[in-house]
Amino acid sequence: MTRRNFGATLAVLLSACFAGAAFAGTGQPTPWQMNMQTPVTEMAEFLGTLHNSVNIVIGLISAFVLLLLVIVVVRFNEKANPVPSKTTHHTGLEIAWTLIPALILVAIAIPSFRLLTMQIQLPKADITVKAVAHQWYWSYEYPEDQGGGFGFDSYMLPREDAEKANQPALLAVDNELVLPAGKTVVVQVVGGDVIHNFAIPSFGVRMDAVPGRLNQTWFKTDKEGIYYGQCSRLCGANHAYMPIAVRIVSAEKYAAWLTEAKKKFASNDAQPIALAANE
Ligand SMILES: [Cu+2]
Numbered sequence: 001m002t003r004r005n006f007g008a009t010l011a012v013l014l015s016a017c018f019a020g021a022a023f024a025g026t027g028q029p030t031p032w033q034m035n036m037q038t039p040v041t042e043m044a045e046f047l048g049t050l051h052n053s054v055n056i057v058i059g060l061i062s063a064f065v066l067l068l069l070v071i072v073v074v075r076f077n078e079k080a081n082p083v084p085s086k087t088t089h090h091t092g093l094e095i096a097w098t099l100i101p102a103l104i105l106v107a108i109a110i111p112s113f114r115l116l117t118m119q120i121q122l123p124k125a126d127i128t129v130k131a132v133a134h135q136w137y138w139s140y141e142y143p144e145d146q147g148g149g150f151g152f153d154s155y156m157l158p159r160e161d162a163e164k165a166n167q168p169a170l171l172a173v174d175n176e177l178v179l180p181a182g183k184t185v186v187v188q189v190v191g192g193d194v195i196h197n198f199a200i201p202s203f204g205v206r207m208d209a210v211p212g213r214l215n216q217t218w219f220k221t222d223k224e225g226i227y228y229g230q231c232s233r234l235c236g237a238n239h240a241y242m243p244i245a246v247r248i249v250s251a252e253k254y255a256a257w258l259t260e261a262k263k264k265f266a267s268n269d270a271q272p273i274a275l276a277a278n279e
Helices: 002-023 042-075 091-120 159-166 251-264
Strands: 127-134 135-142 150-154 179-180 186-189 196-200 205-209 215-219 225-231 243-249
Touching: 002 042, 091 215, 127 179, 127 196, 127 205, 127 251, 150 251, 179 251, 186 196, 186 205, 196 243
Parallel strands: 127 186, 179 243
Antiparallel strands: 127 135, 135 150, 186 215, 196 205, 196 225, 225 243
C-alpha cells in the first residue's frame, strides 16, 4: 500500500466511523456504528449520557496516569537522577490522592444511583404485558382487563423471509410485540426454562428472565417505529436466534391491532410456565 493509498483508506475508515457514530441505528444496529443505538426513552437517554460522561472521566484519568508515568521515566531514571531522594511520606499528597479519587467516585455514584432508582422503581403502568422466554423464542401475553386476554409466540424469521420483507435478518420476527406510543408500559419478564434476558438497546431496557421469578421493567416512548432487541443472557445453542421486535404504534392503530390480534390468537392456549420449584 503506497502512502497515499494508506492515507485515503484511513480517511474513508475514519469518515465511516464518524458517520456510524452520527447515524447510530434507531431500534437496530448499523454498520460501523460506534455509539449506543439512538435512545427513544428517557431511560435510554440518561443511560447514554452517563455512559459518555463516565467514558470522559476514564479517558482523563488514564491520560493523567500516563503523563505521571512518562514524567517518572524521563526525569527519574538512573541517568537523569543518579542520587534518588529518600523522601517516604508527604502528608498533603497522601490526603490528596485519597480524597480526590473518593470525590470522583461520589460524583459518579450520584447520577448512577438516580438511574438505578429510575430503572427499579416502576411508574404506574398504563399497559402491562408479560414476556416469557423459552429456548429459543419469546411468548407475549396481553392481560384481559386491558383489552387483551390472549398470548402468542414470537419466532425469528428465516433470513430469506426477513430479506423479502425488507427487515433486518436475525432480528425480524413473525409476531411482533405491538404497543402504543406515549404510554407507560410495564413488562413482566420470566424464564420458561432457563435464564434468558429481555433487552432492547433503544429503550435502555435489559432485564433477566429467570424461571420461577417475576422480574419487571418498564419503558415509555413517544416515537413510533420498530425497535429490535435480543436475548442477552447465554441460554443455549440457539441463544443468538431469539430476537425481540417491539412495534410502537399510535393509540388508534393499537386499538385496531388489539381487535385483530384477539381474533388471530384466540385459539392459542395459554401455556403454563414451568417453575423450577415444580420440577
Ligand atoms: Cu435466551
